[in-house]
Amino acid sequence: MVAPPDNDVLWARSLHYSHSGSPALTGVSLGVREGEILAVSGPRGSGKTTLLRCLSGRLVPQQGEVWFNSTPVHTMPAALRERLRRDRFGWVGPEPALVPELKAWENAALPLLLHGASHRAAKKAAMEWLERLDIGMIARKRPAALLQSQRQRVAVARALVTTPSVIFADEPTAPLHRTDRAQVLRTLTTAARSHRITVLLATHDAEVATLADRTLTLLDGRRVNSVQPDGADDAEGRAACSLSV
Numbered sequence: 675m676v677a678p679p680d681n682d683v684l685w686a687r688s689l690h691y692s693h694s695g696s697p698a699l700t701g702v703s704l705g706v707r708e709g710e711i712l713a714v715s716g717p718r719g720s721g722k723t724t725l726l727r728c729l730s731g732r733l734v735p736q737q738g739e740v741w742f743n744s745t746p747v748h749t750m751p752a753a754l755r756e757r758l759r760r761d762r763f764g765w766v767g768p769e770p771a772l773v774p775e776l777k778a779w780e781n782a783a784l785p786l787l788l789h790g791a792s793h794r795a796a797k798k799a800a801m802e803w804l805e806r807l808d809i810g811m812i813a814r815k816r817p818a819a820l821l822q823s824q825r826q827r828v829a830v831a832r833a834l835v836t837t838p839s840v841i842f843a844d845e846p847t848a849p850l851h852r853t854d855r856a857q858v859l860r861t862l863t864t865a866a867r868s869h870r871i872t873v874l875l876a877t878h879d880a881e882v883a884t885l886a887d888r889t890l891t892l893l894d895g896r897r898v899n900s901v902q903p904d905g906a907d908d909a910e911g912r913a914a915c916s917l918s919v
């Protein structure tokens with residue numbers, strides 16, 4: 675095993691993953707720099723979700739390596755991977771998976787409460803993110819009383835509340851209308867930039883990808899390119915790819 679380059683917060687080499695024998699990733703390599711916003715695009719079924727799940731330690735690749743800073747994630751025992759996900763990563767999926775019994779602010783504060791933060795500090799931090807996402811007024815309501823778009827904003831607040839190193843956002847705006855989509859994405863990317871949070875954003879929406887520093891495109895579980903908005907080549911990505919055979 676060779677440690678990844680120092681300037682990459684996340685680094686993966688030659689990832690392979692099959693769901694019940696059906697290949698979803700077939701040799702994907704990439705490096706992601708600290709504070710970078712990377713869009714992972716591609717048509718439905720191209721492997722975006724599987725890639726984010728492998729990089730975030732939710733799935734262990736059947737072949738290949740995943741590193742977070744200088745720590746190998748692919749060889750980590752399950753309990754350590756769980757802790758890494760809880761302490762350093764945030765996740766926003768296409769459906770807001772909230773705890774129905776908890777109020778909106780409690781859902782947003784949950785990662786801090788599980789960390790052992792005081793009730794008061796966790797509530798303050800959660801309320802700040804809910805306000806920034808324009809849903810401070812629904813903080814005391816439970817998920818069943820919220821609109822789907824409000825529930826998704828609570829899920830975004832929950833991902834941001836610990837100021838994680840990396841946020842994995844898998845089609846985070848899928849349940850939102852166009853205007854809500856723009857506001858939620860702007861909040862997510864602005865917060866990420868101001869706090870140097872790295873974001874991996876899976877999307878098949880070209881407009882969403884324009885908010886990213888770079889776009890990596892998948893097709894049939896393989897990387898087909900990596901484009902920066904200024905059109906520059908992604909030499910680092912190519913270097914990672916060249917190791918992937």
Ligand SMILES: Nc1ncnc2c1ncn2[C@@H]1O[C@H](COP(=O)(O)OP(=O)(O)OP(=O)(O)O)[C@@H](O)[C@H]1O
Nearest residue numbers: 693694696697698717718719720721722723724725
């Ligand atoms: N749990 C699963 N069981 C079986 N096959 C799966 C499973 N999850 C994904 N797949 C298959 O793996 C391939 C990649 O799926 P994945 O969800 O990673 O792609 P995606 O690009 O995120 O797609 P989408 O945009 O529809 O979410 C697809 O062929 C999909 O049908």
